[in-house]
Amino acid sequence: QKEVEQNSGPLSVPEGAIASLNCTYSDRVSQSFFWYRQYSGKSPELIMSIYSNGDKEDGRFTAQLNKASQYVSLLIRDSQPSDSATYLCAVSRRVGYKLSFGAGTTVTVRA
């Protein structure tokens, strides 16, 4: 079983719609959860972090964490063409510990 699994893409959404990305993890003691955005040919850019159960909103992004279900998600509201990228879910067992990444979900926002 992979440490971090993401829903397979690619995910294509119309401009203005909501993109929903899902991620599950296998290490029950994981404490820190991150979403990174990676444009083609570029390095990952941190867009959201979440550490406790529930929702966390930052602009058009909402991260949701459910530790009991070992599930974390990212919603992108009012999707824009500039949101077209690969989104990586990363999980860490404890503060400052290594990040375990999923394979990423590629999102395409069509105008």
Add this chain to the structure above:
Amino acid sequence: DAGVTQSPTHLIKTRGQQVTLRCSPKSGHDTVSWYQQALGQGPQFIFQYYEEEERQRGNFPDRFSGHQFPNYSSELNVNALLLGDSALYLCASSLEKTPGHIEAFFGQGTRLTVV
């Protein structure tokens, strides 16, 4: 405020050669982690350096080694290069004693091609 910088940005090496990649962490950061990202995959953790010591190591062979200098910059060395070592190598920096939670920020990466 300078972010994480890596050099070189691109590199082509021949099988069997050795390579050294360099990373300068974000200003004020003291911890450096290295990741390997193959095409179409998520980054894979290689190792982490803190206080000039390797603190954690992923599932990579001993051909991969590193170093951290007193100014917190770091090097990744790969010996006896294999074709399968072709990948994007990413450096991430963080601050160990961050109040609250620690976040890692990535450099632009070094694209290594082994021929």
